[in-house]
Amino acid sequence: MSKKSSRVNHSLRGDFDIYIRVLMHAKRYLPHIIVIFLISLLASPLALLSPVPLKIAVDSVISDQPLPGFLQPLVPGSVATSSTELLVFAAAMVVTLALLNQIQSLSSSMLRRYTGEKLVMEIRAKLFRHAQRLSLSHHDSTGATDFTYRIQYDAPAFENISVDGVIPFFTSLVTLVSMLYVTLRLDLELGLYAIAIGPLLILVAQLSRRTLRTQSRDVKNLESSALSMAQEALSAIRVVKAFGQEDYEEDRFVSRYSQSMRSRLKLLVVSNFFSVLTTLVTSAGTAGVLFIGASHVRSGALTLGEFFLIMSYLSQLYGPLRNISKKAAGMQSSLASAERVFAVLDEAPDVVDRPDARPLDRATGTVSFRDVTFGYVRERPVLKGISFHVPPGARVGISGATGAGKTTLMSLLMRFYDPDEGEIRVDGTDIREYRLADLRNQFAVVLQDPLLFSASIGENIAYARPEATEEEVVDAAKAASIHDFIMTLPEGYDTLVGERGQLLSGGERQRISLARAFLKDAPMLILDEPTSSVDVKTEAAIMEAMERLMEGRTSFMIAHRLSTLDVCDVRLFLEDGTLVEPATDGRDGAQPAKSVGSVPKWISSLRRRS
DSSP: OOHHHHHHHHHHHHHHHHHHHHHHHTGGGHHHHHHHHHHHHTHHHHHHHTTHHHHIIIIIIISOOOOOTTTTTTSOHHHHTOHHHHHHHHHHHHHHHHHHHHHHHHHHHHHHHHHHHHHHHHHHHHHHHHHHHSOHHHHHHHOHHHHHHIIIIITTHHHHHHTTTHHHHHHHHHHHHHHHHHHHHHOHHHHHHHHTTHHHHHHHHHHHHHHHHHHHHHHHHHHHHHHHHHHHHHHTHHHHHHTTOHHHHHHHHHHHHHHHHHHHHHHHHHHHHHHHHHHHHHHHHHHHHHHHHHHHHHHTSSOHHHHHHHHHHHHHHHHHHHHHHHHHHHHHHHHHHHHHHHHHHTOOOSSOOOTTOBOOSOOOOOEEEEEEEEOSBTTBOSEEEEEEEEOTTOEEEEEESTTSSHHHHHHHHTTSSOOSEEEEEETTEEGGGBOHHHHHTTEEEEOSSOOOOSSBHHHHHHTTOTTOOHHHHHHHHHHTTOHHHHHHSTTGGGOBOOGGGTTSOHHHHHHHHHHHHHHHOOSEEEEESTTTTSOHHHHHHHHHHHHHHHTTSEEEEEOSSGGGGGGSSEEEEEETTEEEOOOSSOOTTOOOOOBOOSSOHHHHTOOOOO
């Protein structure tokens, strides 16, 4: 076998594998698909009967030929012998067949749409669920917009393939066989000539398949990239306006979408080219049948009514052939989308539960790092040999230059990533032995840039514990010193905060984030630069609320300003991914001392504040 044919066969096997996987995902809707298939099959007998009234009118009414054999038992003798009544019967048959066709088409369309929408919704939910479970490292490299594109625009491929693709393909095949059988029975020579173009149509479909698949992939990648650029520019609109770069961003937008547009146009040209080839092949077949059929009528081998019947069947014979050919070519875009969906679903999370993972109800808050090394790229470690021990309820301040690894340290503690070397223990157990959901439930987090959702203030606070009562939400807001402000708003706790909380100030967003942490009531707390973006007065109010929040909890506070860490029992200083000994005076601007080894005494001997 040649290398080329080997690649083609491999590609065909790849297509078949995708079809099988799509149908496996649609197996829940197998009963619906079977019903749709059976309803669609009714199109074949209706298509076979559609030209019969014309044959009756031409042969039996005008030329006094007998009725077709299958109709003779169904038509009363009085009708069969009367040209007028026979003509009325033919006309009634036209109306009846048209009505049945509409009922069949409407029933099939409604059930297909219902099944398709349900299937797409399920695939979108599955994609969204899996995307949320993928590791942060995957999201860091891929970006949210690419996931959004796959959820919104690639997921419908499952409907296109399993409902709008496979079913019409098989019903077209049944119709093709039916039409072919009847045509061969009427005139063997015409029937054989009519099917002679089949291999040519298959060849056209095969030639178009690989070209259209490659082009479809390019279109989707470019569209996803363009959408990502637009989302990035609009989400950073304040920066764009501040630097007066609206025209620059518009040029970038137009340039990126121009590439996408050219790719779509190229796909359209290629698709239409193969569509023209398909039409030319079927037109050549029709022309040949017309020539031979007319000769057979002149020689008396066919009646005029039979000739009309064959020509009508021929158009319906080539219709399924064209459909099969076009479906095979048109499916390439859907198959490319299905590939993109499976690429996400096949991506395994880096951080997963062990088969024998242990439950964790509520931790006491003991934390130990043991010679932990980690790098986002393994060859370039961000943290190197980190070791320390924190007893329950202690307050730990973490400082260091930007990029020293402070946030990474906390990301490892919450197991967003697993360390390359060493281990992290909570309550004396390696955190990899706990159920992931239980472990993360032990932490409440307040970030430097508090993220609020496009919902009400009450909903944002309750996000920490959706089953919380209204009274519990209010108590959390009071603890965070934000209740009085909320009550000054016209809608109170029902006030919408806007996208990412942009309708509120930074301090207000931060205190709502603190209220969320109060409501969660977790045994461990992570505060990542919680006061870096607020004024001194607001910082004092936030620090007062945070001290109440830290009471009785093992707390980790990250800050650049060392004075912010005065409330902490001990400070960890990170420099270039390693722990160094803290300065002695604790003032802002104090310089850390040299590295003190893997387990410094000033850390391991840490005790809870009295």
